[in-house]
Structures are given as C-alpha cells and as structure tokens.
Amino acid sequence: MTQRLRTAVFISGRGSNMQSLILAARAPDFPAEIALVLSNRPDAAGLRFAADHGIATAAVDHKIYAGREAFEASVQALLDVHRIELICLAGFMRLLTAGFVARWQNRMINIHPALLPAYRGLHTHERALQDGVKIHGCTVHFVVPAMDEGPIIAQAAVPVLDEDTPDSLGKRVLEQEHKIYPLALQLVAQGRLTIDGNRVKSGSGASVAPLIVS
Numbered sequence: 001m002t003q004r005l006r007t008a009v010f011i012s013g014r015g016s017n018m019q020s021l022i023l024a025a026r027a028p029d030f031p032a033e034i035a036l037v038l039s040n041r042p043d044a045a046g047l048r049f050a051a052d053h054g055i056a057t058a059a060v061d062h063k064i065y066a067g068r069e070a071f072e073a074s075v076q077a078l079l080d081v082h083r084i085e086l087i088c089l090a091g092f093m094r095l096l097t098a099g100f101v102a103r104w105q106n107r108m109i110n111i112h113p114a115l116l117p118a119y120r121g122l123h124t125h126e127r128a129l130q131d132g133v134k135i136h137g138c139t140v141h142f143v144v145p146a147m148d149e150g151p152i153i154a155q156a157a158v159p160v161l162d163e164d165t166p167d168s169l170g171k172r173v174l175e176q177e178h179k180i181y182p183l184a185l186q187l188v189a190q191g192r193l194t195i196d197g198n199r200v201k202s203g204s205g206a207s208v209a210p211l212i213v214s
C-alpha cells in the first residue's frame with residue numbers, strides 16, 4: 001500500500017485511547033502508522049504499552065523546562081527526528097501555545113469526553129449529570145488555539161441512565177472514545193476530509209459520525 005501517515009500520539013497518563021489507536025493501526029490496510037508516543041509525564045502508564053508494542057516512546061517532562069516554548073521546542077525536535085506528519089492528542093493534559101498549534105494547523109487532532117461544544121474543559125461527566133442532560137458523549141476535533149474548540153471530525157453519543165454516577169457515565173463514554181478515535185484518525189489519514197469553516201466534510205455524503213443512542 002501507499003505510504004502510511006506517520007502519526008505521533010501525545011499522552012499524559014493511562015493511555016487507553018492511545019492503545020485503541022495502536023491496535024487499530026496494526027491492521028495492514030490502516031492508513032496511519034503510530035510512529036511515536038510522547039508523554040509529558042515520565043511515569044505515564046501508557047508509555048509501557050507503546051514500548052511493548054515496538055513503538056518509539058519519549059518522555060518530555062514539562063517540569064524541567066522554564067516555560068511552554070522551551071518544552072515545545074524539545075517536543076518539536078522529537079517530531080522532526082521521527083518525521084511526524086500528524087499528532088493525536090489522547091488525554092494530553094498540557095495546554096499548547098498558539099505558535100505550536102499554528103505550526104500543526106489541520107495536522108493535530110484531539111479527543112474530548114463530551115459532545116462539543118457542550119462541556120469544554122474538565123469534569124465533563126460530573127457537569128453533564130448536574131445539568132440533567134439525557135445524552136452525553138465524546139468528540140474528535142481538529143485542534144485550534146482555543147481549548148476544546150475546532151472543526152469536529154466525529155462524535156458518538158451515549159444515553160445518560162437514572163443510576164449513572166460520573167464514573168459509570170465516563171466508562172460508557174470511554175468505550176465510545178475507543179471506537180471513534182481510530183475512525184477519525186483513519187478519515188484524516190485517508191486525506192479525503194475537507195475543512196469548511198467549522199465543518200469537516202468527508203466528500204462521500206455519508207455521516208462521519210456514528211450515533212449511538214439507545
């Protein structure tokens with residue numbers, strides 16, 4: 001097959017979304033290759049999984065840098081060394097500067113545990129329960145300088161149940177995250193998406209997002 005898109009996954013911890021990307025990318029016809037997993041936390045559990053799967057890993061500890069620009073310069077150097085073409089943020093809990101985001105415009109995607117534009121930021125499941133919404137979910141989007149904004153590639157919805165706690169709801173959402181992130185990466189890596197303002201179009205006329213509501 002043609003060259004696969006060289007992709008880096010940025011994590012800060014557990015890395016379950018990273019795992020779903022690595023496993024999906026093992027399929028021979030998957031259009032992206034996970035070429036690097038990078039964490040800003042040296043103790044991130046996900047680094048071990050990536051290394052065990054033969055993927056290059058790097059820890060760039062943000063705490064030892066004087067500021068965000070210096071941290072990002074080290075990150076960029078690693079991206080250059082590994083000839084990275086696309087970045088997937090997967091539970092990466094560091095804000096990136098506008099300069100870094102601009103450099104990776106339309107080449108960096110993120111997963112967020114809510115149906116954006118609702119519930120940007122943290123504690124999305126607690127806030128959804130407090131508001132009494134009946135449908136919650138997750139979103140994969142292109143990264144822009146404003147946090148948790150940017151053109152939406154895929155979303156999945158889940159029902160909110162009477163007995164839900166933030167944990168049980170978060171677990172149901174996470175199962176969907178593990179489905180839509182590989183799907184979104186595949187769509188981006190196939191190179192057939194167009195970005196029209198805030199709208200991402202697949203060109204096929206088909207919805208790029210599974211709607212999973214029961």
Ligand code: GAR
Pocket residue numbers: 011012013014015016017018090091092111112113121174177
């Ligand atoms: C995921 O739920 C992801 O959507 C969320 O952090 C979790 C990381 O889990 N990301 C954010 O909240 C970013 N704003 P993981 O390390 O197991 O993939």
